[in-house]
Amino acid sequence: MEQLKQKILQESAIVSNDVLRMDSIINQQVDPSLIMEIGKEFAARFKADNITKVLTIESSGIPAAFAAAYLLNVPLVFARRKQTVINDPDSYVERVPSFTKGMVSDLVISKQFLNRDERILFIDDIIANGDGARGVVKIIQEAGAELVGMGIVVEKAFQAGANYFREQGIRVESLVKIASLDSGEIVFKD
Template sequence: MEKLKQRILEESSVLSNDVLRMDAIINHQVDPALTMEMGQEFANRFREQKITKVITVESSGIPAAFATAYVLSVPLVFARRKKTLIADPDAYCERVPSFTKGMVTDIMVSKQFLSKDDHVLFIDDIIANGDAARGLIKIIERSGAKLAGMGIVVEKSFQAGGRTLREQGINVESLVKIKSLENGEIHFE
């Protein structure tokens, strides 16, 4: 998506060789028109998969996941980040580290919203190391649902997340791949 690349160049800032701030585009402020274009693109890429639900992790993945679910006319489910260590007996729960937040959190999905009959599309804003993605994939597997694939708005391909998921046989489709943030500059694949 050339439009997304241009917006990243214009409105993002490189904080380090590993961290890109995209608050003006997807992480704090959301452009509805651009977000709907992202949803349309993901829907086009996964339309033949017979998706029954779109899933994401709160909170930055929600806008793109919502747009995708809207275009596909299916429900959106998002994994909540729990503050408590006490697991809800009616929820699937997984502990995941967050690269950006620098902490470990629990994510949970209520068992009533994910079942063995579901064919889910996982949409997320950014993939770096893939820890949150692996956690949600474990939840999907435990529910018995089928993972149709993953749509990622921005993949930092210089980190292992997307690559390791592909090596596991998961269809990962990224709208934009960033190969480097070195010297404060954004370089796309």
């Protein structure tokens, strides 16, 4: 997506050779027009796959996942990042580390929202090492649902996350792949 690449070049900030801050694009401030274009792209790529639900992780994945779910006309479910007193006690829970947050958290999804008849599209904003995505995949498997594929807004191709899933035979569709952030420069991979 050329529009997304241009926005990344204009508005993101390189924090280190491993971290790209995209707060003004997809993480804290959201451009609704761009998010709807992202949703259209994911919906087009997975249109023929009979998706029954879109799944993401709170909070940064929600806008892109919402746009895709809206255009696919299916519900959106998101994994909460921690257990609270209002969580359904009958929930799937996976502990996962977060690369960008530098901490371990729980991913929690109420069992009422996932069942074995589901065909799931997992959408995530950024994939680095893939730890959060691995937790979601485990929950999908535990529910007996089918993971149809993963839609990733930005793949850090220099980290192992997306390739791990490809090696497992999981379809991964990344809208933008970043090959490197070395020397303070964003290099895209075709």
